[in-house]
Amino acid sequence: MINNALRYLYFLLIVRPFVLVVIGLNARDLDRLPKHGPAIVVANHNSHLDTMVLMALFGMNRLHCVRPVAAADHFLRNKWMAWFSTKIIGIIPLKRDMKGVRTDPLAALSEAIQDNQILLLFPEGSRGQPEVREKFKTGVAHIAKRHPEVPITPVFLHGLGKALPKGEGVLVPFFCDVFVGEPLAWKGDRANFMAEMEQSIDNLASQVHQPEF
Amino acid sequence: MFDHLSTHVLLTLFGIVVALVTSNAILWIATRKNPTRDLTEVSLRLKTWWMIVGLFSLVLLISQTASIVFMAFVSFLALKEFLSLIPTRRADHRVLFWAYLAIPIQYYWIYSHWFGLFIIFIPVYMFMWLPTRMVSIGETDGFLRAVGTLHWGLMTTVFSLSHAAYLLVLTPGETSLVKPQWSSEAAAACSGVSLLLLLVLLTQFNDIAQFCWGKMLGSRKVAPKVSPGKTWGGLLGGVASTVALASVLGPWLTCMDLTRSAIAGLIIGISGFFADLSISALKRDLGVKDSGFSLPGHGGILDRVDSLTFTAPLFFHFVYYCYGEVVAR
Numbered sequence: 001m002i003n004n005a006l007r008y009l010y011f012l013l014i015v016r017p018f019v020l021v022v023i024g025l026n027a028r029d030l031d032r033l034p035k036h037g038p039a040i041v042v043a044n045h046n047s048h049l050d051t052m053v054l055m056a057l058f059g060m061n062r063l064h065c066v067r068p069v070a071a072a073d074h075f076l077r078n079k080w081m082a083w084f085s086t087k088i089i090g091i092i093p094l095k096r097d098m099k100g101v102r103t104d105p106l107a108a109l110s111e112a113i114q115d116n117q118i119l120l121l122f123p124e125g126s127r128g129q130p131e132v133r134e135k136f137k138t139g140v141a142h143i144a145k146r147h148p149e150v151p152i153t154p155v156f157l158h159g160l161g162k163a164l165p166k167g168e169g170v171l172v173p174f175f176c177d178v179f180v181g182e183p184l185a186w187k188g189d190r191a192n193f194m195a196e197m198e199q200s201i202d203n204l205a206s207q208v209h210q211p212e213f
Numbered sequence: 214m215f216d217h218l219s220t221h222v223l224l225t226l227f228g229i230v231v232a233l234v235t236s237n238a239i240l241w242i243a244t245r246k247n248p249t250r251d252l253t254e255v256s257l258r259l260k261t262w263w264m265i266v267g268l269f270s271l272v273l274l275i276s277q278t279a280s281i282v283f284m285a286f287v288s289f290l291a292l293k294e295f296l297s298l299i300p301t302r303r304a305d306h307r308v309l310f311w312a313y314l315a316i317p318i319q320y321y322w323i324y325s326h327w328f329g330l331f332i333i334f335i336p337v338y339m340f341m342w343l344p345t346r347m348v349s350i351g352e353t354d355g356f357l358r359a360v361g362t363l364h365w366g367l368m369t370t371v372f373s374l375s376h377a378a379y380l381l382v383l384t385p386g387e388t389s390l391v392k393p394q395w396s397s398e399a400a401a402a403c404s405g406v407s408l409l410l411l412l413v414l415l416t417q418f419n420d421i422a423q424f425c426w427g428k429m430l431g432s433r434k435v436a437p438k439v440s441p442g443k444t445w446g447g448l449l450g451g452v453a454s455t456v457a458l459a460s461v462l463g464p465w466l467t468c469m470d471l472t473r474s475a476i477a478g479l480i481i482g483i484s485g486f487f488a489d490l491s492i493s494a495l496k497r498d499l500g501v502k503d504s505g506f507s508l509p510g511h512g513g514i515l516d517r518v519d520s521l522t523f524t525a526p527l528f529f530h531f532v533y534y535c536y537g538e539v540v541a542r
Contacts, residue, residue, distance in 0.1 A: 209298075
C-alpha cells in the first residue's frame with residue numbers, strides 16, 4: 001500500500017518531469033502502444049534511461065500494470081536496490097545465468113501476463129555499446145510461444161545512449177526519439193519470429209535522423 | 214497586483230492577445246468559407262502561439278526573477294535541440310555537460326547585474342575551457358569540428374539569447390549618450406520589461422510580416438539555395454512593417470524616442486531575416502526540415518527563436534550604446 005503510493009509519487013513527481021523536461025521526447029505513433037494488458041513491449045537497449053522513458057510513455061493511468069523485465073544479478077544486488085527495483089520501479093527480476101538450474105526462468109513473466117500486465121522487454125539482454133543494436137536473445141520467443149494471443153509491440157529509442165551511456169555517471173540531456181511499430185504476433189516459428197522482430201526494430205531505426213559530418 | 218508592470222506593458226500584452234483572437238476569427242471564417250482546404254497546420258501553429266504568449270506573459274507578470282529563469286530554460290531547450298541535431302563525439306560526453314553548465318552561470322550574471330562577466334564569460338572563458346576539457350580527455354579525431362560546432366551552439370543558444378534577458382535588468386544611466394524619454398512615470402519604472410517585450414514582439418512580428426509579404430509579392434529570391442521561400446518582396450515588406458510598428462510602439466512603450474525606435478526596428482528587421490536564414494542553412498546542412506518537434510505547427514524551439522539569436526544581441530548593444538551608463542563603457 002505504502003509502496004504503491006510511493007511508486008505512484010515517484011513516477012508522477014520525479015520520473016515524468018525528468019523524462020519530459022530534462023530529456024524531452026519526440027515520440028511518434030504513441031497510439032500503437034497497448035491500451036491495456038496482457039501485452040508485451042520490446043525495445044532496443046542502450047541506457048538505464050530506456051526503462052524510465054518507456055514507463056513514462058504509458059502515462060499515469062497505465063502505470064499500475066506496466067512491469068519492466070530486468071536482470072536479477074544487477075537489480076537485486078543488495079537489499080535496498082531490491083526493494084527499490086521490485087517495489088518502486090516494479091521490475092520482474094530475470095535470472096540471466098541459468099546454467100544448471102532446473103526451475104522455469106520465465107515463470108514470473110508468464111504469471112504477470114496471466115495477471116493482465118504489460119511487460120517491457122529488452123531482447124538485447126544488456127545495454128552494450130551506445131546506439132548499437134546487439135543481436136536479440138530468444139527468451140522473448142519462448143514467452144510469445146507460450147502466450148500466442150498476446151500482442152508484441154516493437155519500440156525503437158534513439159538518443160538515450162548518448163545521454164547516459166553504459167559506464168557513465170554523468171547525465172547529459174539529449175532529446176530522445178521514440179518510434180512505435182505495429183504489434184507483431186507469434187506465428188509458430190521461432191527463427192522467423194525473431195527475424196521479423198529484429199527487422200521491425202531496424203525499420204523503425206531507419207526513420208531516425210542520425211547526424212554525421 | 215502586477216505593480217511591477219506599467220499599464221503600457223499590460224496594454225501591449227493585451228494587444229497581442231487581441232491579435233491572436235483576431236487570427237483565430239480569421240481562421241474560423243476561412244474554414245467556414247472553404248471547408249475543403251486543409252488548415253490543420255495553421256490551426257496548430259496558432260494554438261502553439263497561444264501557449265507561447267501565455268507562458269511568456271505569465272513569467273513577466275510573476276517577477277523579474279521568474280522571467281530570467283524562463284529565458285534560461287529557453288536557452289536550455291535550444292541548446293539541447295542543437296546538440297541533439299548535430300553529430301557529437303562519444304568522447305565529449307563530459308565536455309557537453311560543461312556546455313550545459315554554462316547556462317545557469319551565464320544567467321546568474323544577469324540575475325546579479327554583473328555586466329562585465331555576462332559579456333565575456335562565454336566568448337572568453339567558455340571559449341577556452343571547452344577545448345581545454347577536450348584536450349584533457351585527449352581525443353583529437355574531429356577535434357576542430359567538435360569544438361567549433363559546440364562553441365557556435367553555445368554562442369547562439371546561450372550567449373545571444375541571454376542578451377534578451379539582460380534587457381530586463383538594464384536601467385538607462387543618468388549620463389547616457391541619448392537622454393531617455395518615457396511617455397509616463399509608470400513606463401519609466403519598468404523600462405527593462407518594456408525593452409524585452411519590444412524586442413520579442415518586433416522579432417516575432419518581423420518573422421510573420423516577412424512571411425506574409427513574401428506570400429503576397431515577390432518572385433525574386435534572396436537566397437534560393439538556402440531558403441527558396443524568401444523573396445526580396447518579403448524582406449523589404451517585412452522590414453518596412455517592422456520599422457512602422459517599432460516607430461509607433463517604441464516611443465510609447467520604452468525610453469526610446471522616435472528616431473531610435475525606427476532604427477531599432479530596422480536592426481531587428483534586417484538581422485532577424487539573416488538569423489532565420491542562417492538557421493535554415495544549418496538545417497539544410499544537416500538534412501532536416503525542422504529543428505525539432507517541441508512546438509506543434511512551428512517545428513522545434515530553434516525554429517521559433519532563430520531570429521532572436523541575431524536580433525537580441527544587436528538590439529541590446531544598440532540600446533546599451535544609446536542609453537547605457539557612459540562610465541560603465
